[in-house]
Amino acid sequence: MGTDDCRADNSDRHVYVEIERTRILVGNLARSMPTTILNSIIIVIVMWNVIPSPQLIVWCLINIGFVLVRYLMLHFYWRGFKRSDYILWQRLLMVSFLIAGTLFGSSGIFLMDAARLEYLVFLYFIVGGMVAGSLGSYHNHLAMFFSYAVTVFLLPTGILFFLGTEVTFSMAILGLVFFVLMSVNAKKMNQDLSEFLVLRYDNNLLVEQFNQEKLNTEKLNRELVLKNNRLKDISRIDPLTGLKNRHYLFDILKPRIEKAINSLWIERKGFDQREKDDSCGYGVISIDIDHFKRVNDNYGHDSGDMVLKQFSDRLCETIRQDDVVGRIGGEEFVIILKDTKEDHLSILAEKIRHHVENSVFTVTDDRKINITCSIGMIFYPFFRHHPGNMIVEHVFYLVDKALYVAKENGRNRTVKVLCSERDNHDSRLLKSITADLNQAIDTQQILFEFCG
Numbered sequence: 001m002g003t004d005d006c007r008a009d010n011s012d013r014h015v016y017v018e019i020e021r022t023r024i025l026v027g028n029l030a031r032s033m034p035t036t037i038l039n040s041i042i043i044v045i046v047m048w049n050v051i052p053s054p055q056l057i058v059w060c061l062i063n064i065g066f067v068l069v070r071y072l073m074l075h076f077y078w079r080g081f082k083r084s085d086y087i088l089w090q091r092l093l094m095v096s097f098l099i100a101g102t103l104f105g106s107s108g109i110f111l112m113d114a115a116r117l118e119y120l121v122f123l124y125f126i127v128g129g130m131v132a133g134s135l136g137s138y139h140n141h142l143a144m145f146f147s148y149a150v151t152v153f154l155l156p157t158g159i160l161f162f163l164g165t166e167v168t169f170s171m172a173i174l175g176l177v178f179f180v181l182m183s184v185n186a187k188k189m190n191q192d193l194s195e196f197l198v199l200r201y202d203n204n205l206l207v208e209q210f211n212q213e214k215l216n217t218e219k220l221n222r223e224l225v226l227k228n229n230r231l232k233d234i235s236r237i238d239p240l241t242g243l244k245n246r247h248y249l250f251d252i253l254k255p256r257i258e259k260a261i262n263s264l265w266i267e268r269k270g271f272d273q274r275e276k277d278d279s280c281g282y283g284v285i286s287i288d289i290d291h292f293k294r295v296n297d298n299y300g301h302d303s304g305d306m307v308l309k310q311f312s313d314r315l316c317e318t319i320r321q322d323d324v325v326g327r328i329g330g331e332e333f334v335i336i337l338k339d340t341k342e343d344h345l346s347i348l349a350e351k352i353r354h355h356v357e358n359s360v361f362t363v364t365d366d367r368k369i370n371i372t373c374s375i376g377m378i379f380y381p382f383f384r385h386h387p388g389n390m391i392v393e394h395v396f397y398l399v400d401k402a403l404y405v406a407k408e409n410g411r412n413r414t415v416k417v418l419c420s421e422r423d424n425h426d427s428r429l430l431k432s433i434t435a436d437l438n439q440a441i442d443t444q445q446i447l448f449e450f451c452g
Contacts, residue, residue, distance in 0.1 A: 017197045019086045021141045024193075025093065028137040030074055033067045035133060036104060039126055040064060043107065050119050051111050059110055063103050070096050090141075097144050101151025104130060108156030117167060120160075124171060127156045128178060135182050139189040146183070153179055240305060241312035243333070244326035253324060253336060254392045257282055257380070282380040283337035283345040284395055286403045287315070287352065290372045290411040292331035295363070303363035307371065310361050318352050332403075342379040349377045349414045350452045357412065372412035376402030379416075384423050389430040397437060398446065405448045414451040421445055 040063045044056045073096060077089060107127065112120055131153045138145040153175070160172035236248035244253075260282070289295075289311060296304040308331065315325050315333060324336040335352075337345065356373045363369055378399045381387030398417045406413040421429060433440040440446045 013198060013201050015083070015086070016201045017194060018090070019083060020197050020200075021193075022086055022090055022093070024140045025138060025144060026074055026077055028140070029070070029093075032133060032137040033070060035130075036067050036100070037064050039130065040104070043111065043123065043126060046122060047111055047119060050113060050116055055110055059107065063100075066100060066103055070100065090143075093144060094147055097138075097148040098151060101148040102155070105152040105155035108159035112156065112159050112163070120168070121171070124156055124160070124175065127153055128175065131179065131182055135186050135189070139186045140193045142186060142190050145186050145190075149179070149182065149186075238327040241309055241327050243312050243316075244324055246326070246328045249324075249326045249328060249334060249336070257336075257392050279341050280339050281342070283335075283340045283342075283348070284378050284380060284399050285335040285337070285345070285349055285352070286376040286396075286399045287333040287335065288374050288403055288407065289331040290374055290407070292371075295369070295371070299363045299367065299369070303367075306363055307361050307369075310359075311356065311371070311373075314356055314359055315352065318348065318355055345377055345379055346414075346416060346451050349375050349416075353412065353414050353452070374403055374406035374411050375414040376400065376404070376406055377414065377416050378402065382417075382419055382422065383430050385425050386427050386430050389427065390434050394434055394437060401441070402448055406450075409450070416449045416451055418447040418449050419445065420447060 040060045044060045047056055073092065081089065105127070107123060111123055131149050134145055134148050134152070138148060157172050157175045157179070160168040160175070236245055236251075237243070238245040289307070292304065292307070295307050308327075311331075312325065312327065312333070315335065319325060319335060319337070322338055324338075326334045326336070328334055337348070340348075353373060353375055356371065359370075360368050361371055376399045378395055380390075380392075380395050382390040382395065382398075402415040402417045406415040409415075419433070421433065424430060433445050437446065
């Protein structure tokens with residue numbers, strides 16, 4: 001922390017401590033001023049037959065009246081105190097303490113009578129009690145305490161010295177000792193309060209800083225979550241085509257498909273009797289651009305990228321909004337159809353193939369070319385009565401096999417995966433098929449059918 005920061009911090013701490021002193025002082029003053037009224041009335045009652053009554057009444061009314069004036073002043077403090085005005089209020093309070101102390105301390109001038117020792121002792125006792133009371137109420141601000149204590153106590157003490165009797169002199173000496181003790185205690189209590197207020201300021205500052213850091217941390221965490229989500233989205237998007245990539249297909253979509261098929265498996269076993277269209281399921285279409293290497297070799301890799309982008313657009317043009325198109329690498333694409341019928345799958349696959357074949361693709365230098373694609377497809381669930389007997393990995397394996405068959409048989413073909421045992425109820429037979437897919441292909445339990 002720099003020097004300027006330290007000075008600013010110390011200044012703020014000082015202002016806080018002074019404002020708190022003033023606030024505590026005002027609260028204590030509001031609670032202690034009725035004591036002035038009560039003591040004034042007691043003095044009048046006790047001294048009624050000793051001091052002329054007009055003198056007593058005027059003295060009492062002046063003290064009570066100034067108490068009311070001070071309450072009015074406190075009312076304005078409570079209604080309109082501003083942090084920037086704390087010095088002004090301290091000065092106003094200081095003046096009020098000096099006046100209040102002088103008014104009550106004037107009892108030494110107007111009410112003390114050396115001939116009436118018992119009343120003199122009583123009056124001095126009351127004045128000493130006022131000093132003791134001010135120690136508890138006003139020690140939080142030494143200037144206020146001494147402005148009141150000096151005026152309310154030292155005026156009567158001076159009168160005792162002035163009276164000059166042995167008794168009044170002794171009383172004055174003892175009074176001064178008492179005043180010194182009160183002053184020492186006031187200083188000690190004031191120091192303790194100052195340290196407490198400084199600690200409270202520092203603690204509040206730490207709490208405020210902690211809360212601010214907490215808010216900043218929460219904000220950073222929210223931003224981090226958003227960035228992580230964006231990174232996840234980016235990591236699941238093919239940067240060239242904007243389609244879903246392999247990570248999305250296998251990390252996000254695959255578990256969803258498995259969950260849906262498992263739900264269908266439960267329905268088929270009779271645990272859920274809700275009606276459902278048995279002819280609907282998932283369609284998986286694997287597509288590969290034919291002779292894509294020739295595009296790169298003849299026109300350059302930039303042209304190849306242009307073809308991939310345009311090809312992805314052609315695929316998106318042929319499917320529904322809820323279906324998923326993904327690029328799983330190179331020139332190979334996958335389409336996942338949700339809640340589709342098996343006969344629609346074959347129609348759509350052929351529609352895609354013809355759409356690509358009849359499209360014109362633009363490459364570098366605004367040259368036009370034509371391309372074709374090979375397609376493999378499979379309907380899932382693969383087994384009608386036991387949907388859960390084939391997992392998604394098997395589906396992708398077989399659709400890749402179908403794509404390979406299409407390319408091995410002249411390309412620009414659509415090949416569908418079928419099963420001769422699809423309607424079989426024998427779970428053990430179906431498990432044996434999925435246990436060795438290659439053998440099932442060799443034994444023609446799994447078939448590849450050309451469409452179109």
